[in-house]
Amino acid sequence: MFLQDVFSPNFIKVDLEAEDKEEAFEELVDYFCQVHESNVREELLAALKEREAKMSTGIQKGIAIPHGSTNAVDAVCGVLGISRKGVEYDALDGKPVYLLFMLVAPHEDSESHLRVLKRMAELLQNPEFYIELQAQKDAQAAFRVICKYENILTALD
Secondary structure, eight states: OOOHHHHHGGGGGEEEEBBBBBEEEEEEHHHHHHHTTTHHHHHHHHHHHHHHHHHOEEEEEEEOOOOEEEEOSSSSSEEEEEEEEBBHHHHHHHHOEEEEEEEEHHHHHHHHHHHHHHHHHHHOHHHHHHHHHTTTTHHHHHHHHHHHHHHHHHHHE
């Protein structure tokens, strides 16, 4: 599974309004439910909060990957949120985050979930990916950046 399958333009929200982690979770989950036309809000929020209680998913400069497992979904899916002003996230470095890659996966598909997380880690090693993605003003442009950098990785595999 590739990130461009998970974060299609419909599942990219630019100009995230949330100011803190709780608001970000709610905004990303609400957006997911709206686009997916589903009512799994509480299940998704519970999965994200359960995972976050173990350790912050604000993993590196300006980036968070809130994720969790729930049977409310039948495949790995998510929403990319891009914040202009930053989200107070209790990140490991103590700084705000600007890119939030929310991922949810079914309990029984941890393998796909881990593959997506691994691909994210590979992409995020390239600082140009972060800089270019954060600068995008619309979902389609952000999606093109994901595809560009993921295609570079795929060519190297």
